[in-house]
Amino acid sequence: MIDASLVRRLVATQFPEWAELSIQPVAPGGFDNRTFRLGEQMLVRLPSAVPYAPQVEREQLWLPKLAPMLPVQIPEPLAMGEPSLGYPWRWSIYRWIEGQTAHHLPVDRFAALASELATFLSALHAIESTDGPVAGPASFYRGGPLQVYDNEVRRVAEVLDGRMDADLAMRVWDRALQSPWKRPPVWVHGDVSAGNLLMRDGKLSGVIDFGQLSVGDPACDLVLSWTLFDENSRDAFRAALPLDPDTWARGRAWALWKAMITAAGVAETSAEVRARCWTTIAAVLLDHGRTEA
Numbered sequence: 029m030i031d032a033s034l035v036r037r038l039v040a041t042q043f044p045e046w047a048e049l050s051i052q053p054v055a056p057g058g059f060d061n062r063t064f065r066l067g068e069q070m071l072v073r074l075p076s077a078v079p080y081a082p083q084v085e086r087e088q089l090w091l092p093k094l095a096p097m098l099p100v101q102i103p104e105p106l107a108m109g110e111p112s113l114g115y116p117w118r119w120s121i122y123r124w125i126e127g128q129t130a131h132h133l134p135v136d137r138f139a140a141l142a143s144e145l146a147t148f149l150s151a152l153h154a155i156e157s158t159d160g161p162v163a164g165p166a167s168f169y170r171g172g173p174l175q176v177y178d179n180e181v182r183r184v185a186e187v188l189d190g191r192m193d194a195d196l197a198m199r200v201w202d203r204a205l206q207s208p209w210k211r212p213p214v215w216v217h218g219d220v221s222a223g224n225l226l227m228r229d230g231k232l233s234g235v236i237d238f239g240q241l242s243v244g245d246p247a248c249d250l251v252l253s254w255t256l257f258d259e260n261s262r263d264a265f266r267a268a269l270p271l272d273p274d275t276w277a278r279g280r281a282w283a284l285w286k287a288m289i290t291a292a293g294v295a296e297t298s299a300e301v302r303a304r305c306w307t308t309i310a311a312v313l314l315d316h317g318r319t320e321a
Contacts, residue, residue, distance in 0.1 A: 030062040074119040081117040082166045083239030101234040125234040127226030138261035144232035146268030153214040160243035170218035171244025184292045200316045204281030207274035209245035220249045250279030254311040284312045
């Protein structure tokens, strides 16, 4: 069990200089990792299962190299812990970044966030990507080809048929499969979600959780268009990013894949999140009809 007691003992044995600092769980703590605040200026982040363990070294290696070229704060690794006390994986200590997640951002701020996020992604995608980690299992194929999830999507479409327009959903999916990324790979965050965007004074101040960082196709970084933004802010986001219609089509498919598997119960989550997935599915299908007609 990953709890404050375990974190306190790990910190005390491996980083005794911080042993006297308070440790408090961060809510929500995340699914892939468990997060705890360490004193006032740091946080501890521990993978929760085997698939997420490689993310520690990936963030430790690459985030310090990316940070100077980005317009807002990203996590700053301060130390890397080793397996110990029954905990089987490496873990990280980062500098704390102040801010509130974008979950409760007022709708009238969406267009401004769309512009700020586009600036961040443009900067990320422009960074030299040679020798960056190639999209694959460690990134859950974010940045890679959608074909990896083709069989899963088709099975789930059959399960959800009657609760959504499955034929239209498959047209969205097939449209994306017909347009693979053919340009040089770019840096991809991999999980651009409301919970990973930090706001201060109404502005984007930080982007966190780079566990799925890779180089490849940037389409997966567009999913906030349908998971958070409304039509106007979605249009503003699209206008601010120099990406072609095929990439936006793949972005819709990434959003649709995750929403469908979550709505169908394939991905473990809460009833509240599952309900939001139906809103995402509707947004994707409407946007497809509006932009692909």
